[in-house]
Amino acid sequence: xxxxxxxxxxxxxxxxxxxxxxxxxxxxxxxxxxxxxxxxxxxxxxxxxxxxxxxxxxxxxxxxxxxxxxxxxxxxxxxxxxxxxxxxxxxxxxxxxxxxxxxxxxxxxxxxxxxxxxxxxxxxxxxxxxxxxxxxxxxxxxxxxxxxxxxxxxxxxxxxxxxxxxxxxxxxxxxxxxx
Numbered sequence: 001x002x003x004x005x006x007x008x009x010x011x012x013x014x015x016x017x018x019x020x021x022x023x024x025x026x027x028x029x030x031x032x033x034x035x036x037x038x039x040x041x042x043x044x045x046x047x048x049x050x051x052x053x054x055x056x057x058x059x060x061x062x063x064x065x066x067x068x069x070x071x072x073x074x075x076x077x078x079x080x081x082x083x084x085x086x087x088x089x090x091x092x093x094x095x096x097x098x099x100x101x102x103x104x105x106x107x108x109x110x111x112x113x114x115x116x117x118x119x120x121x122x123x124x125x126x127x128x129x130x131x132x133x134x135x136x137x138x139x140x141x142x143x144x145x146x147x148x149x150x151x152x153x154x155x156x157x158x159x160x161x162x163x164x165x166x167x168x169x170x171x172x173x174x175x176x177x178x179x
Contacts, residue, residue, distance in 0.1 A: 002161045010158040010166055013046040013072045014038050015065045019079035019088050020139060021052050030077040030144045034137075037148045038075075043156065046071045053079050058091035066095065066130040072169060073156065074132060075147075078139030080123045088136045089123045096127035096134065103127075103135060103151065110150050111143065131172040133165060 016038070018031040025031075028050060035045050047065065051057045058079065065071040079088030103126030111119040124147065126135040133156075137147040158166040 003157065003159045004161045005159065007159040009042060011043050012156050012166060013044045013070055014156075015047040015068075015071045015074045016045065016049075017058070017061050017065075017074060017076040018048075018050045018139070019053055019058055019076055020050060021085065023050060023078075025050065030139050030141050033141045034075060034077055034144045034148060037145075037153070041153050041157070053085040053087055055087040055091045055094070058088055059094050062091060062095050062129075062134065066132045066134075071132060074134050075152070076134075076136045077144050080125070080136050080138045082121055082123070086123070089125050092125050092127065092134060092136055095129045097130070098128045100126035100128065100133075106151055107137070107147055110146055114142070114146065128172055131169070 016031055016034050018028050020028070023031075031048060031050065035048060038045050046068075049061060051061055058076070062074060065074045076088055079086050104124045107124040108119045108122055111122060122138050122143070124137055124143075126133070128134065135147070135152060137143050154160045155165045157164055
């Protein structure tokens with residue numbers, strides 16, 4: 001996957017939300033993994049939080065960051081499974097204007113290569129709202145590594161070819177200008 005070194009790298013402001021009933025900042029290995037990878041890639045960790053598995057609470061965090069002009073992208077970790085407490089995709093559905101279906105599909109395809117058919121238990125999802133990218137990853141450190149290393153690090157790099165999500169950022173609010 002080619003990086004075009006003739007293009008300028010544009011850092012993205014990324015907020016990280018860990019969804020968990022049991023973790024705090026001291027025990028949030030998935031959030032730590034994601035934050036470290038974001039910063040190592042040259043992006044800005046715009047904010048970081050932990051909230052419980054509650055759709056209203058998750059939605060409130062998402063809406064706050066969507067409204068914040070200093071946040072370009074939100075990545076969540078946790079709450080994407082199929083148990084009764086896993087409600088991150090439901091919170092996403094309340095705020096998404098457009099789903100990026102390929103994100104979840106690609107995540108599960110890549111995950112299948114590592115964990116086999118257990119990947120069907122993941123409801124990883126991506127989309128756009130208010131000009132902000134939103135991605136929900138499962139809560140394991142392995143899933144965070146897979147989602148970042150195999151997908152997001154490339155799509156959030158303005159030098160990635162043939163295309164990337166960063167070059168689309170100025171156009172995410174076109175529908176508002178047309179109205």
